[in-house]
Amino acid sequence: MAKRVLNVEDDPDIRTFVSTVLEENGYTPIMAKDGEEGIKKVREEKPDLIILDILMPKQSGIKMYHDLKTDDSLKSIPVVMLSGVSRRTFLRSQAALTEFGDETVPEPQAYLEKPVEPEDLAETLKKILG
Amino acid sequence: MSKLLIIDDEEGIRKVLSISLASDGYDVLTASTGEEGIEVFKKEMPSIVLTDIKMPGMDGITALKQIKEINPNAEVIMITGHGDMDSAIETLKLDASDFLNKPIKDDALFVALKRARERIDIRTKLKAYTDDLENMVRVATEEVKRRSEFQDKLITSSNDGIVATDENGVIVIYNYGAQKIFGYRRNEIIRKTNIEKILPANLASEFIDGLNNEASANFSEWREISIVDKNGKLVPTRFSGSILTENSGIIGSVGFFRDLRELKRLQEELIKSERLAATGQTVAGLAHYIKNILNGLKGGTYVLNVALDKNNTDKVKNGWSMIERNVRRISDLVLDLLTYSKERNPEAEACFPNQIVEEVCSLMEPRAREHDIEIRKHLDSLVGEVYIDPKSIHRSMLNLVSNAIDACIFDSSPKKQWRVDVYTELQKDHTIKFKVKDNGMGMDKDTKARLFSRLFSTKGENGTGLGLLVTDKIVKESEGILKVDSELGKGTTFTMYLPYKILSGEGISQKKQITLSTMF
Numbered sequence: 001m002a003k004r005v006l007n008v009e010d011d012p013d014i015r016t017f018v019s020t021v022l023e024e025n026g027y028t029p030i031m032a033k034d035g036e037e038g039i040k041k042v043r044e045e046k047p048d049l050i051i052l053d054i055l056m057p058k059q060s061g062i063k064m065y066h067d068l069k070t071d072d073s074l075k076s077i078p079v080v081m082l083s084g085v086s087r088r089t090f091l092r093s094q095a096a097l098t099e100f101g102d103e104t105v106p107e108p109q110a111y112l113e114k115p116v117e118p119e120d121l122a123e124t125l126k127k128i129l130g
Numbered sequence: 131m132s133k134l135l136i137i138d139d140e141e142g143i144r145k146v147l148s149i150s151l152a153s154d155g156y157d158v159l160t161a162s163t164g165e166e167g168i169e170v171f172k173k174e175m176p177s178i179v180l181t182d183i184k185m186p187g188m189d190g191i192t193a194l195k196q197i198k199e200i201n202p203n204a205e206v207i208m209i210t211g212h213g214d215m216d217s218a219i220e221t222l223k224l225d226a227s228d229f230l231n232k233p234i235k236d237d238a239l240f241v242a243l244k245r246a247r248e249r250i251d252i253r254t255k256l257k258a259y260t261d262d263l264e265n266m267v268r269v270a271t272e273e274v275k276r277r278s279e280f281q282d283k284l285i286t287s288s289n290d291g292i293v294a295t296d297e298n299g300v301i302v303i304y305n306y307g308a309q310k311i312f313g314y315r316r317n318e319i320i321r322k323t324n325i326e327k328i329l330p331a332n333l334a335s336e337f338i339d340g341l342n343n344e345a346s347a348n349f350s351e352w353r354e355i356s357i358v359d360k361n362g363k364l365v366p367t368r369f370s371g372s373i374l375t376e377n378s379g380i381i382g383s384v385g386f387f388r389d390l391r392e393l394k395r396l397q398e399e400l401i402k403s404e405r406l407a408a409t410g411q412t413v414a415g416l417a418h419y420i421k422n423i424l425n426g427l428k429g430g431t432y433v434l435n436v437a438l439d440k441n442n443t444d445k446v447k448n449g450w451s452m453i454e455r456n457v458r459r460i461s462d463l464v465l466d467l468l469t470y471s472k473e474r475n476p477e478a479e480a481c482f483p484n485q486i487v488e489e490v491c492s493l494m495e496p497r498a499r500e501h502d503i504e505i506r507k508h509l510d511s512l513v514g515e516v517y518i519d520p521k522s523i524h525r526s527m528l529n530l531v532s533n534a535i536d537a538c539i540f541d542s543s544p545k546k547q548w549r550v551d552v553y554t555e556l557q558k559d560h561t562i563k564f565k566v567k568d569n570g571m572g573m574d575k576d577t578k579a580r581l582f583s584r585l586f587s588t589k590g591e592n593g594t595g596l597g598l599l600v601t602d603k604i605v606k607e608s609e610g611i612l613k614v615d616s617e618l619g620k621g622t623t624f625t626m627y628l629p630y631k632i633l634s635g636e637g638i639s640q641k642k643q644i645t646l647s648t649m650f
Contacts, residue, residue, distance in 0.1 A: 010539075011422075011426075012455075012500065013425075013426040013429055013430065013452045013455065013456065014425075014426075014429065016429070016430075016433055016448050016449070016452055017429030017430075017432060017433060017452070020432065020433045020436050020437075020445065020448075020449075021432075024436055033501075036542075057539050057540040057541075057542070058540070058541075058542045059542070084418070084421075084422070114422075114425060115421070115424075115425035115428060115429075118432055
């Protein structure tokens with residue numbers, strides 16, 4: 001059975017792009033356009049992997065990542081960050097959340113900066129999902 | 131020692147008088163005829179002359195006349211014989227000093243000479259006084275002249291325009307500064323023109339009222355006034371004036387005009403250069419935005435290639451719309467940049483503003499629908515075909531509606547029905563009101579304050595911060611008004627007023643001409 005991958009992304013272009021890459025490589029794409037819809041879809045669909053953007057309206061990827069990794073039922077789902085924001089900035093933001101008393105969260109499985117080549121994305125997914 | 135001339139044909143008299151007068155201290159000269167007397171007088175210029183009236187040849191009266199012609203100040207005493215009384219009186223009319231009857235008595239001679247000397251003395255003193263007085267007057271006049279020249283120079287060389295009138299409003303002072311502002315030459319104005327001719331009507335009537343009743347004039351505060359110069363051009367100035375009084379009577383008025391053209395030009399240049407600088411600073415922010423567009427294009431190409439390989443029509447559509455969308459984003463960006471960095475005058479043409487608004491709404495519709503945002507149009511059917519710049523409306527409305535949609539997308543309040551309401555409304559004063567109202571996230575004070583500052587965007591990489599700057603610039607260039615009203619969490623309303631010209635029959639033919647002229 002094809003592995004199911006959730007892409008949380010506000011930009012419709014990138015959603016179309018990512019879903020095409022996913023289909024091309026034999027995964028089933030699930031789409032959400034912001035963090036709020038994203039966390040709902042995670043609970044409903046229990047995807048095998050999450051590709052997460054950071055800068056999104058309503059709920060950002062920073063908050064959603066933190067929520068995912070501090071929820072016992074969800075923390076095992078691997079997350080690949082795909083963002084225009086650099087890895088360093090993202091990690092610093094997670095550290096900042098920790099300083100405010102939240103749990104320390106592990107780093108994401110992979111961190112891809114936009115723009116991503118279709119091959120790089122496919123290879124990253126393959127490494128994690130096998 | 132004063133010289134004294136005796137003219138007498140009788141030698142005896144000359145001798146007796148010479149001796150007695152020489153002993154009195156005079157330097158005595160004698161002549162035996164009138165002619166000789168005149169010669170001696172010319173040569174020696176005595177101050178006193180004693181002359182007989184009756185003489186052979188030139189008589190004493192003729193001699194008197196000639197002497198007085200030579201020197202009107204000479205004291206001439208006539209010597210008269212018995213029965214010469216009529217002649218003697220006549221000589222007084224000819225300005226003789228006195229007359230002595232023959233035989234000459236010493237005491238009478240003494241008195242006559244004493245009077246003559248006194249008159250000479252007085253005249254000398256008088257002359258000294260007069261000279262002194264003339265000198266003083268000359269010095270005073272020079273001082274007055276110097277002061278007035280100084281003031282004249284002060285007035286003429288002032289960079290500010292100075293215009294002064296007499297009590298009737300006739301211009302008496304009009305310096306080169308004024309000439310530069312009003313455009314009329316000094317010689318067409320000074321003492322030839324009334325103040326009403328060169329001032330705008332309301333200011334002119336203030337002057338006239340002020341000249342009639344000083345209390346009614348209130349000039350002293352500097353204020354900005356636009357002057358229409360000789361060629362009909364508007365000249366911005368700062369003005370201050372005053373009514374001139376002397377001994378509580380009104381004697382005239384004066385106005386000071388500071389030319390603001392250079393200042394305004396500098397201000398505009400500053401704004402322009404700031405705008406260019408902003409464009410430069412935007413580059414960094416823009417690079418991100420453009421990178422996103424390029425990624426969209428690249429992604430679209432990838433999707434399109436996959437779709438073509440698989441012969442998947444749906445995917446072809448997806449890929450193609452990605453490319454289309456990003457081509458539009460980049461062309462919008464380029465248009466915004468051009469509009470923002472260049473001076474541009476709105477080009478009015480006949481068009482239907484409502485139609486343009488419809489177009490903008492349908493362009494934004496797909497994006498709105500994707501996020502469940504409803505665009506509602508409320509277009510005033512009274513807004514018909516008018517003369518206005520369609521590009522200005524399109525550009526600014528596109529920015530405002532697109533912002534309104536973003537405000538809904540970024541609204542994090544729990545699910546609600548987001549709406550963007552777009553209004554047009556005909557106004558009384560040849561203006562159309564365009565209103566874009568959303569019930570999205572709204573703005574706090576801080577955001578509102580930074581709204582029109584350069585590069586400010588709340589949209590991260592999805593915004594350049596250019597949109598509102600461009601809209602603001604377009605509205606200013608169209609001499610319109612842009613207003614914003616916003617409440618955090620409630621929504622935002624942008625209202626834009628743009629002036630238009632009515633399309634008369636003439637207007638339509640004018641439009642054809644313009645179309646023709648732009649074709650060639």
